[in-house]
Amino acid sequence: MKLSEKIRYVGLNDTTTKLFEHQWTIPYGVSYNSYLIVDEKIALIDTAAAACREEFLEKIKDEIGTRPIDFLVVNHMEPDHSALQQAIREKYPDCEIVTNAKAVPMIEGFQGIKDNIKVIKEGETLALGETTLQFFMVPMVHWPETMVTWCPEEKTLFSGDAFGTFKVAPECVIDSKSDIFNEYESEMRRYYSSIVGKYGGPVQTALKKLSGLEISRICSTHGPVWENSIPQVLEMYDRLSASRLEKGVCLVYGSMYGNTAKAAEAIRAQLTAMNIPVQIHDLCEEDLSFALADVFKYDSLIVGSPTYNAGLFPPVSAFMEALKARGVKNRKFAAFGSYSWAGTSVKILNNLAAEMQFETVHDGISFAQGFAPEKFAADQIAQSFA
Numbered sequence: 001m002k003l004s005e006k007i008r009y010v011g012l013n014d015t016t017t018k019l020f021e022h023q024w025t026i027p028y029g030v031s032y033n034s035y036l037i038v039d040e041k042i043a044l045i046d047t048a049a050a051a052c053r054e055e056f057l058e059k060i061k062d063e064i065g066t067r068p069i070d071f072l073v074v075n076h077m078e079p080d081h082s083a084l085q086q087a088i089r090e091k092y093p094d095c096e097i098v099t100n101a102k103a104v105p106m107i108e109g110f111q112g113i114k115d116n117i118k119v120i121k122e123g124e125t126l127a128l129g130e131t132t133l134q135f136f137m138v139p140m141v142h143w144p145e146t147m148v149t150w151c152p153e154e155k156t157l158f159s160g161d162a163f164g165t166f167k168v169a170p171e172c173v174i175d176s177k178s179d180i181f182n183e184y185e186s187e188m189r190r191y192y193s194s195i196v197g198k199y200g201g202p203v204q205t206a207l208k209k210l211s212g213l214e215i216s217r218i219c220s221t222h223g224p225v226w227e228n229s230i231p232q233v234l235e236m237y238d239r240l241s242a243s244r245l246e247k248g249v250c251l252v253y254g255s256m257y258g259n260t261a262k263a264a265e266a267i268r269a270q271l272t273a274m275n276i277p278v279q280i281h282d283l284c285e286e287d288l289s290f291a292l293a294d295v296f297k298y299d300s301l302i303v304g305s306p307t308y309n310a311g312l313f314p315p316v317s318a319f320m321e322a323l324k325a326r327g328v329k330n331r332k333f334a335a336f337g338s339y340s341w342a343g344t345s346v347k348i349l350n351n352l353a354a355e356m357q358f359e360t361v362h363d364g365i366s367f368a369q370g371f372a373p374e375k376f377a378a379d380q381i382a383q384s385f386a
């Protein structure tokens, strides 16, 4: 598919894989985007996931026929983009790999390729004919070896995972409809918070580095090609990576027998009555990435857990670990939960909140056995977030 006379989309949509990285649910699928620049020389930017081999090679052939690929640019070595490097080498034996020094041992380790690799440095260029490619290092967006590739003549940034999103783009690879960004906003936030969320600092560094480029097309490795939504996409990454949060509550809980769940509902009803935006997440019913996506949106977090073997209920424990792993901090916080004989969950949650530099705005409510609305001061918890 032509993005311009010289740039062709040769990515693929995956709607059969259930879990991305074998852990994040992808109800709307994911695409592995790859691009060809067809000039006097032909460059391929990244490859795709292993399962796509035949379709991927077919798509390339449809674009370039019998011409060879001269360069394979490796922006990122995560196997969703690197798995078909060997396949490209087999089909196009003279294809030179173009990448940075940090990717070289990974290329050998994952793909067993050692030869015909051109190692480029920050800012270096590669002429393809009328077009040029220029390389900028963006370490930790998403791995240490990640770089982006800039084509100044096409004002196109091949951004790797940056600005990517879950959810395939079945009808239009390009964001040609003006409201398409809104259709992807929540999946893009879920992608960011689960995959890239730990690396807010490096994302900020990368955004500053790229701020001088006059970008009119962003070709990321997942989701639509951004042409019409570039300001929204850049603003979103800046906001998420700098932790600029909206007023509102992400209300997250797990519950075995429904008592902590009823308390969560009571808090949600009070927040709603007070016109405080709230999104509720049951960790036993959905992948924790949905809750993470709202942690990255709202300035407040309320967490409910029953006491379980003198600790947290495991799904809630996993959620709190996920927050710690991403260095989430500076949220307004409160906790609640049911127990039977010795409640510890609220205390543990408050301790974790202190570790993460949250501001605990309410001491929390630990209640024995069944949920009784008249004994549970949901209004007081909600009031603390007004």
Ligand SMILES: Cc1cc2nc3c(=O)[nH]c(=O)nc-3n(C[C@H](O)[C@H](O)[C@H](O)COP(=O)(O)O)c2cc1C
Residues within 6 Å of the ligand: 254, 255, 256, 257, 258, 259, 260, 261, 306, 307, 308, 309, 310, 311, 338, 339, 340, 341, 342, 343, 344, 368, 369, 370
């Ligand atoms: C495997 C298991 C372990 C538990 N461990 C504790 C415990 O250590 N201390 C305690 O007070 N209650 C413990 N409980 C009781 C629950 O915390 C209690 O039943 C609570 O009401 C469950 O809340 P829920 O209805 O929101 O699931 C445990 C329950 C189960 C099933």
Ligand SMILES: [Fe+2]
Residues within 6 Å of the ligand: 076, 078, 142, 143, 161
């Ligand atoms: Fe990645």
Ligand SMILES: [Fe+2]
Residues within 6 Å of the ligand: 078, 080, 081, 161, 221, 222
């Ligand atoms: Fe990726």
